[in-house]
Structure formats: C-alpha cells, structure tokens
Amino acid sequence: MPDIEAKKVVRVLSGTRVSPPPVWLMRQAGRYLPEYRALRATAGSFWTMCMSPDLAAEITLQPIRRFGMDAAIVFSDILVVPYALGGEVRFEEGVGPLLTRYDAIDKIERDPQIWLRKLAPVYETLRQVRADLDEDKTLLGFAGAPWTLATYLAEGGSSSDQRAARLWGYGDRDGFSALLDLLSDCVACHLIAQLKAGADAVQIFDSWASGLSPECFEDWVIAPTQRVVSKVRAAVPGAKIIGFPRGATLEGYRRYGQVCRVDALSLDTAVPMDWAVTHLAPLCAVQGNLDPLLLLAGGEGLRRKVRQIVETASDVPFVFNLGHGVVPQTPPEHVAAVLDAVRTPI
16 A cells, blocks of 8 residues: 555655645646647547546556656546536536536435446546556646536536625525535545545645635525535544635634635635745645746746745645646747746745
8 A cells, every 4th residue: 555644745644744745736637738639639528538438548648757846736627516416517628617507406416326336437547547647746636616517507507706606695595505405415525526536635626716705605605515524534644635715805714714614725826925924834734826927937936936935834734735836828838948947945
C-alpha cells in the first residue's frame, strides 16, 4: 500500500506545512496542452472523453508527465451529477453546456444505485490513474457543489446571474430546499465513490457562490455543503475535502471554513493572501490563488506574483494553485515557469 502521508498535498490537508509548497492547477489537463488537442481531434466530443475511462485517464496524466505537478485531478466535469440524476447533458461549441431544465424535483432520479451505475466510468478512470500515478502524487476527485449544480438545473445551462435558481429559491423555498438536499445526497454519493475508487482527496467546486445575500449564502451554499461533508466523512472517516466557494465575500469564506469543516479552502483571485493567512489558516489549510490571466500573460510579473504568494503563505499549510482554471490560450511554458518559481527556495 502506498504511504499516503508521503503525498505532499495530503500532508498539507492534514495540517502540515510543507516547503516548498505542493502545486497543482485547476484545469491543468485540457485545451492549452498540444497533446490534449491531438487526442481531442480524434476522440470526438468533450463529453465522450469524460465518460471514456481510457481517454479520461490519459488526459488526467498528461500534465503530470509534462510538468510533474504534485497532484492529478481526474478529468471529468461537474455536470456528470445532473446526468446521474436523469438529465440530458451536451456541450455545444461556442454555446457551452446545455442540459435538461427542471423547475420541480418530481422527475429527478433518486436511486443511488442508478447514480453510481451511470457514473461508473468516472470511478474506472480513477482506478486506472491510480495504477499509473507515482505513489508520491496525490489523486484528486471532485464534484460541483449543490448550489452551483442547482443553477444549471434551473436554467438548463450556464447563467452568470443564477436568475432561474434564485427565483426558484425565493418563490418556492421548500421545493428549492428539497432540490438542494437531493443534490447534496448525489454529490456526497459521487465523492464517496471517488474516494473508494482511489482518490486521496476531493474538491467541491461552488463556481457560482458569488453575489448572494448572507442569508442565501447560508441556506444555499453553506448548509448543503455541510450536509455533503458530513455524509462523506460518515462513509469515509478522515476523508480529505477541499472547498471552493468561488466569489464568496471574505466573511463568506470565513463562515464556510467555520461551518463546513473542510480540510482546505481554495481561494479565488480576489481573496488577499495575507488576509487568508490570518483569518482562514487557523481554520484549515489554504489553497490558491494566482490569477489565470497572469498565468496567460507570463513574464517577470508572473514570477514575481508567484513568489509573493508563496512567501506570504510560507508559515501555514498551503497548496499553490490558481484562483480559477487554466485558460485555453495559456502557453505551456508559462505553466512550467510557475512550477519552477514555486519550487525555487525562498
């Protein structure tokens, strides 16, 4: 059995400061890599790749082979959960994700065995990656958070203002709460299965956590996430969980860390790292938070900011990452420069 404590990301999630800090990047596998584009040209659609274990495993490992990140995150998508719940999911070039729209929960699949059967390709991908990944590398699974998934289900696609979900929540409080409970149960089931398939830790992506009132943030972001974390830890004691309430206020981040009891908070670009070190690091490890557009720009400014982030977080358990995902236009050499800067002793 591999020594899980030898894995740097796991050590940080366990509360240990590691120097230099471990590094991985959200969307580190994807369109900015020529090897990914070559595979995509012959493999077909994005969804086909997500649900084909051989392809998804290869894509997961591509950035590890090229750059040697400290963690591999499974190549998948947050919208596999709506698919498990019985909805149609498809991706259109230039449009984005389109999926079955719901305004009530009566037609949503509730059987966990069906969820697990439909998501079996994700778990097979994790098993394949685990077999090929070096023992000192952390393997990460993930899922979308209930609130973010609810915005997609209510809209039938992506929505920057979450209008349909907010209106559902305001107009049918009990019905929307029932939706969030169902989503929480499916997300927890999915994360548990990923951990059992070989993931060392999991991340919960709440990509649309911004712009909510404190009351709505409490009811729609914090409470469902707390439900997910509790269910995962009940099934997998000691499970390592990273939370990412992207765009939350500073008080929202602090409240999330206090209540949800995640092992790390992943920070978006707007969160000051010195504030996070003071206010969040006493609660859990911190992860972040380089601007993906600075990664795209490159140059001395990129290296300087990387070093600033690393130095600011040098006394606390910390994982270097981005404030959101790698953008497709990013030159691979800029990613290599970030890893070099993170790993150069201060």
